[in-house]
Amino acid sequence: MTELVHTRAELAATRDGLTGTVGVVMTMGALHSGHETLLRAARERADHVLVTIFVNPLQFGPDEDFNRYPRTIDVDLEICRRAGVAVVFAPVVTELYPEGKPRVWVDPGQLGEELEGQSRPGFFHGVLTVVLKLLHVTRPDLAFFGEKDYQQLTLVRRMVGDLDVPVEIVGVPTVREPDGLALSSRNRYLSPDERAAALSLSGALRAGAAAAAVGADAGAVLAAAHAAFESGPSGARLDYLVLTDSDLEPGPTAGPARMLVAAWVGTTRLIDNMSVQLAPYS
Numbered sequence: 001m002t003e004l005v006h007t008r009a010e011l012a013a014t015r016d017g018l019t020g021t022v023g024v025v026m027t028m029g030a031l032h033s034g035h036e037t038l039l040r041a042a043r044e045r046a047d048h049v050l051v052t053i054f055v056n057p058l059q060f061g062p063d064e065d066f067n068r069y070p071r072t073i074d075v076d077l078e079i080c081r082r083a084g085v086a087v088v089f090a091p092v093v094t095e096l097y098p099e100g101k102p103r104v105w106v107d108p109g110q111l112g113e114e115l116e117g118q119s120r121p122g123f124f125h126g127v128l129t130v131v132l133k134l135l136h137v138t139r140p141d142l143a144f145f146g147e148k149d150y151q152q153l154t155l156v157r158r159m160v161g162d163l164d165v166p167v168e169i170v171g172v173p174t175v176r177e178p179d180g181l182a183l184s185s186r187n188r189y190l191s192p193d194e195r196a197a198a199l200s201l202s203g204a205l206r207a208g209a210a211a212a213a214v215g216a217d218a219g220a221v222l223a224a225a226h227a228a229f230e231s232g233p234s235g236a237r238l239d240y241l242v243l244t245d246s247d248l249e250p251g252p253t254a255g256p257a258r259m260l261v262a263a264w265v266g267t268t269r270l271i272d273n274m275s276v277q278l279a280p281y282s
C-alpha cells in the first residue's frame, strides 16, 4: 500500500517507521514511463521507495511555466501504487517554504551558470536548494536521478560530494519513445507538428554519436550533430548543442564524452543528451 503524506510531520513519522534501506525518487509529478523506470531502479536497490511530488517554485524563472506545469496527482498516485512505492510526499509550497523564499540557498558554482544555468538564470540554485531540503526531510540511503537531466544529475553528485551529504546518488539512463524522443513531462505541451519537430534534438545527438562510432574527432562529431539538427524536421530553434567530457568540463576529449542539446519547439523548451565515445588520440 502507498501512503500519501502532505506535511513534514507526517513524513517524519512515516519515515521513522520504515526499517531497512530507503530510496528516494524526486519528481515534479506528471509521471510518465521515464519516472516509472526510476521507480523500478529504486525498488531493485532499496527496501522501500519514497517519492516526492513537488513543483518547486524556486527553480522557475518569472516567465517560465510554473503555473501551467501539469499537475496530475491522482494518476501519479496510481502509478506509484502499481510500482510498489511505500510513501508519496506531496507538500504544498508553504510546507517547504513557510516564510516564502529561503534566505540561504545552495550555490551550484560555475557549472550552475552554464548550459541550462545560462538559459535559466538561478535554475540550479533553486534545484539544489530543494534537493538538499528533500534529502534532509526524507533521509534516504539512495537517491535516483535521470540522465535526461544530465547537468542536474552532475550537480547533485557534486553537491553531495562537496557538502558531505550521506546519500548515494544513482543515475538512471534516459528512457525514450521508439522514435528517439526523450520522455519528458513537458512533451504533453506539444502539438502534433511540434512533436514531429522535437525529433530534431535526438536526431542531432544520434548523428553525433554515429559519427563518433566511425572514428570522427570531436570537431567532426559536433559538426555532424549541427548538420543533422539543421536538416531535421523544421520548427525547432536551437539554444545550445555542445560536446563536453563526462563531467561537463568543456573541450574536446578522447574517450567517454557527452553531447547535450536544448531547443525551443514553439513555446516549449526541451533538453536531451547522449554519451558519445570519442576515438583515442593516435
Ligand SMILES: Nc1ncnc2c1ncn2[C@@H]1O[C@H](COP(=O)(O)OP(=O)(O)OP(=O)(O)O)[C@@H](O)[C@H]1O
Binding pocket: 026, 027, 028, 029, 034, 035, 037, 038, 144, 145, 146, 147, 148, 149, 172, 173, 174, 175, 176, 182, 183, 184, 185, 186, 187
Ligand atoms: N525520459 C527520462 N528518462 C529517465 N529519467 C527521466 C526521464 N524524464 C525525467 N526523468 C527523471 O525524473 C526525475 C524527475 O523529473 P521531472 O519530474 O522534472 O520530469 P521531467 O519529465 O524531466 O519533466 P520536465 O519535462 O519538466 O523536465 C528527474 O531525475 C529526471 O531526470
Ligand SMILES: CC(C)(CO)[C@@H](O)C(=O)[O-]
Binding pocket: 026, 027, 028, 054, 056, 059, 127, 130, 131, 149, 152
Ligand atoms: C530534482 C527536482 C525534483 C527538483 O525540483 C526537479 O528538478 C526534477 O524533477 O528534475
Ligand code: BAL
Binding pocket: 059, 149, 152
Ligand atoms: N526536469 C528538470 C526540472 C525542470 O526543468 O524544471
